[in-house]
Amino acid sequence: MAIKFGRPIELRDGPRDAATAAPSLDLTTRMRRNRKSEWARRLVRENVLTTDDLIWPLFVVDGNNLRAPIASMPGVDRLSVDQCVRDAERAMKLDIPCIALFPYTEPSLRDETGSEALNANNLVCQSVRAIKKEFPDLGVLCDVALDPFTSHGHDGLLQDGRILNDETVAILVRQALVQAEAGCDIIAPSDMMDGRVGAIRNGLDNAGFGDVQIMAYAAKYASAFYGPFRDAIGSAKTLTGDKRTYQMDSANSDEALREVELDIAEGADMVMVKPGMPYLDIVRRVKDTFAMPTFAYQVSGEYAMIAGAANNGWIDGERAMMESLVAFKRAGADGVLTYFAPAAAEKLKAGR
Ligand SMILES: NCC(=O)CCC(=O)O
Numbered sequence: 268m269a270i271k272f273g274r275p276i277e278l279r280d281g282p283r284d285a286a287t288a289a290p291s292l293d294l295t296t297r298m299r300r301n302r303k304s305e306w307a308r309r310l311v312r313e314n315v316l317t318t319d320d321l322i323w324p325l326f327v328v329d330g331n332n333l334r335a336p337i338a339s340m341p342g343v344d345r346l347s348v349d350q351c352v353r354d355a356e357r358a359m360k361l362d363i364p365c366i367a368l369f370p371y372t373e374p375s376l377r378d379e380t381g382s383e384a385l386n387a388n389n390l391v392c393q394s395v396r397a398i399k400k401e402f403p404d405l406g407v408l409c410d411v412a413l414d415p416f417t418s419h420g421h422d423g424l425l426q427d428g429r430i431l432n433d434e435t436v437a438i439l440v441r442q443a444l445v446q447a448e449a450g451c452d453i454i455a456p457s458d459m460m461d462g463r464v465g466a467i468r469n470g471l472d473n474a475g476f477g478d479v480q481i482m483a484y485a486a487k488y489a490s491a492f493y494g495p496f497r498d499a500i501g502s503a504k505t506l507t508g509d510k511r512t513y514q515m516d517s518a519n520s521d522e523a524l525r526e527v528e529l530d531i532a533e534g535a536d537m538v539m540v541k542p543g544m545p546y547l548d549i550v551r552r553v554k555d556t557f558a559m560p561t562f563a564y565q566v567s568g569e570y571a572m573i574a575g576a577a578n579n580g581w582i583d584g585e586r587a588m589m590e591s592l593v594a595f596k597r598a599g600a601d602g603v604l605t606y607f608a609p610a611a612a613e614k615l616k617a618g619r
C-alpha cells in the first residue's frame with residue numbers, strides 16, 4: 268500500500284456544485300487531475316522506497332545486555348554484542364537486507380596507529396561472527412578506516428601533522444582482511460586515502476576473499492554533519508584538527524566524479540556519496556554518469572536534525588523521515604545507509 272500522510276483532502280468525481288462545475292480558466296492541462304486521490308497518486312508515482320533500499324548502521328560497545336543511548340542521536344543506542352545480534356534479528360524480520368557496524372572503542376584501546384583495528388577479536392569482528400552465526404543470510408557491511416581506533420581520531424596515520432597516505436593504505440588492507448576473515452560481506456572503505464580500493468581488492472583476492480564486495484565511500488565530504496557520529500564512536504573529543512586534507516571540499520562536484528571513476532577502476536562494486544541530503548546533486552551526477560549501484564549515507568547530523576526537530580514538536584518526524592528517504596531514490600540512489608532504517612521499515616511493512 269502507498270504511504271499516506273495526514274488527513275486526506277481529496278477531489279471527488281461526480282456531481283459538483285455550480286461553482287466547481289464551470290471552471291473559469293480555459294486550461295487544456297490541469298496537473299492536479301493526477302493528484303486528485305490516493306489511488307491516482309499511486310498510479311503515477313515515479314519513485315518508491317522499499318525495505319530493500321535500506322542499510323541500517325549499528326554502534327557496538329563493550330559489555331553485556333547493554334543498550335546505551337546516544338544523546339545527540341535520539342532513538343539510537345550503542346549496543347553490546349549480544350544486543351547487536353538482537354537488532355540483526357530485527358533487521359531480518361523487517362526485511363532490511365544489510366546492516367553496517369561501527370565500534371565504540373574504549374579509550375584505553377586507542378593508540379597512535381589504531382592497532383585495535385587489526386585485532387581479530389575487536390568489537391566489530393566479535394559482532395560479525397555472532398551475527399553471522401545466527402543470521403547467515405543477513406548482509407553485514409564493515410567500515411574500513413582507523414578513526415574509531417586512533418587516539419587522535421583521524422582515519423589514517425598521523426605524522427608531524429600530516430595524514431600519511433600509502434602507509435595508511437597498507438594498514439587498511441590488513442583491517443579489511445581481519446573483517447573478511449570474521450565473515451563480513453561488504454568492505455566499505457571510508458578513509459578517503461588514494462588507492463585504497465585497489466589495494467584492498469588485491470588483498471582480498473590474494474587471500475581467497477574474491478566474493479567479498481567493496482562499497483567505496485567514493486565521494487565523502489569533510490562535513491559538519493558527522494558530529495553526532497563522532498559522539499557515538501567517542502572520537503568527538505579526541506579528534507585533533509579536521510579532515511580536510513583527505514575528505515572532499517563541500518564546494519566541489521566535478522571532483523566527486525573523478526573520485527568515483529577512480530574507485531570503479533580500482534574495483535569498487537558499489538559507490539557511495541556521503542553525506543546524503545545536502546549532496547543529492549552529487550548522487551544524481553554519479554548515477555547518471557556511471558550507472559553503478561549508487562548509495563547515499565544519510566549521516567548522523569541529518570538524522571539528528573529530523574529526530575531533534577520531531578522531538579520538539581516542530582515537524583512531523585515520520586513524514587519528514589519518509590520524505591527524506593524517498594528523496595534519495597528520486598536523486599538516483601539504489602539504497603540509503605540510514606539510522607531511520609528500522610523505523611522506516613516498520614512503517615513500510617505496516618503499509619502506512
Ligand atoms: N564512516 C562512517 C561515518 O563516518 C558516519 C558518519 C555519520 O553518520 O555522521
Ligand SMILES: [Mg+2]
Binds near residue numbers: 529
Ligand atoms: Mg578516492
